[in-house]
Amino acid sequence: MENKINAHNSVLELIGNTPLVKLNRVAESFTGNFYAKVEAFNPGHSSKDRIAIHIIEEAERQGILKPGSTIIETTSGNTGFSIAMVSIIKGYECILAVSSKSSKDKIDMLRSMGAKVYVCPAHVAAEDPRSYYEVAKRLHKETKDSIYINQYFNKLNTDAHYRTTGPEIWKQTNGQITHLVACSGTGGTISGTAAYLKEQNPNVKIIGVDAFGSVLKKYHETGEFDANEIYPYRIEGLGKNLIPASTNFDVIDKFVKVTDEESAHTAREISRTEGMFVGYTSGAALQAIKQLNAEGEFNKNSNVVVIFPDHGSRYMSKVYSDQWMTDQGFFDTNSVESVQEVQF
Ligand code: PMP
Numbered sequence: 001m002e003n004k005i006n007a008h009n010s011v012l013e014l015i016g017n018t019p020l021v022k023l024n025r026v027a028e029s030f031t032g033n034f035y036a037k038v039e040a041f042n043p044g045h046s047s048k049d050r051i052a053i054h055i056i057e058e059a060e061r062q063g064i065l066k067p068g069s070t071i072i073e074t075t076s077g078n079t080g081f082s083i084a085m086v087s088i089i090k091g092y093e094c095i096l097a098v099s100s101k102s103s104k105d106k107i108d109m110l111r112s113m114g115a116k117v118y119v120c121p122a123h124v125a126a127e128d129p130r131s132y133y134e135v136a137k138r139l140h141k142e143t144k145d146s147i148y149i150n151q152y153f154n155k156l157n158t159d160a161h162y163r164t165t166g167p168e169i170w171k172q173t174n175g176q177i178t179h180l181v182a183c184s185g186t187g188g189t190i191s192g193t194a195a196y197l198k199e200q201n202p203n204v205k206i207i208g209v210d211a212f213g214s215v216l217k218k219y220h221e222t223g224e225f226d227a228n229e230i231y232p233y234r235i236e237g238l239g240k241n242l243i244p245a246s247t248n249f250d251v252i253d254k255f256v257k258v259t260d261e262e263s264a265h266t267a268r269e270i271s272r273t274e275g276m277f278v279g280y281t282s283g284a285a286l287q288a289i290k291q292l293n294a295e296g297e298f299n300k301n302s303n304v305v306v307i308f309p310d311h312g313s314r315y316m317s318k319v320y321s322d323q324w325m326t327d328q329g330f331f332d333t334n335s336v337e338s339v340q341e342v343q344f
Pocket residue numbers: 076078079183184185186187188189190236237238279281282309310
């Protein structure tokens with residue numbers, strides 16, 4: 001008998017097929033059944049592994065990427081981490097232009113994965129030469145044998161979720177999903193997943209989560225880009241100050257806006273009540289569900305799937321820091337949530 005070693009060839013084989021986990025205590029008072037697609041189980045700890053592998057392997061198939069090529073991207077951190085991870089294993093250079101709003105943990109993590117990181121100011125217009133979009137474009141022009149992933153405008157971003165996240169959720173729910181709630185940044189996750197689910201059952205309701213300070217919800221409702229909607233906010237990876245081509249607004253039924261403060265508290269609540277250590281936007285997504293539940297969106301037969309995009313370890317100096325929460329005015333140091341001193 002052959003003594004086979006039961007091992008994966010590399011961590012790349014572990015991308016996707018993330019678990020769907022029932023939400024218990026955190027959803028106890030809601031009407032309906034709630035399940036989280038926990039994307040932190042990807043080897044790079046976020047849903048962005050799916051797009052990194054898909055876009056890079058598509059470029060390889062087209063002969064655009066060769067050994068030693070450079071991969072360039074703009075990123076709030078997660079996509080960068082995933083691209084850096086795939087680049088290491090496949091032997092590419094990785095250059096990332098990130099927003100100064102990204103947490104220090106994320107930037108340090110990118111550097112530890114071998115990426116070269118350029119930190120660009122967060123609150124400048126997309127067309128400003130200092131913006132991370134413009135910096136990435138310039139680096140792409142200046143670097144020989146480079147590709148620019150451009151996740152906001154790359155249809156393969158959406159395609160990755162159409163091919164993987166959508167079918168996984170359909171199978172995991174046995175086709176019984178009634179609602180999908182997902183954060184929208186590039187819109188790749190929600191658009192690709194929704195396109196697949198709506199093909200199986202056009203009645204699945206697709207709800208996007210947007211931030212106050214972002215243009216997405218208003219654009220969906222009016223078809224107009226309203227610059228007056230734009231102002232700084234703290235959640236990373238959710239909402240946008242431009243209209244991403246990777247978002248298919250037609251498959252989204254409606255958007256819900258959430259605040260920085262409520263999303264931060266809800267992220268902490270998920271960790272405390274479900275034992276799932278999730279990122280800021282997971283809190284935003286569940287916050288949207290709280291609001292939808294209060295509006296009577298669900299009934300007892302609703303099977304609601306919410307996407308939890310990444311892991312809480314990326315937010316130790318933000319949402320999971322009592323000091324940061326206090327500095328934002330999100331709670332006072334005497335609140336029950338803050339650290340309790342133990343007396344010996
Ligand atoms: N949450 C986090 C933490 C993210 O980094 C992103 C990606 N920007 C999203 C949610 C939104 O995903 P998408 O870009 O596919 O809309």
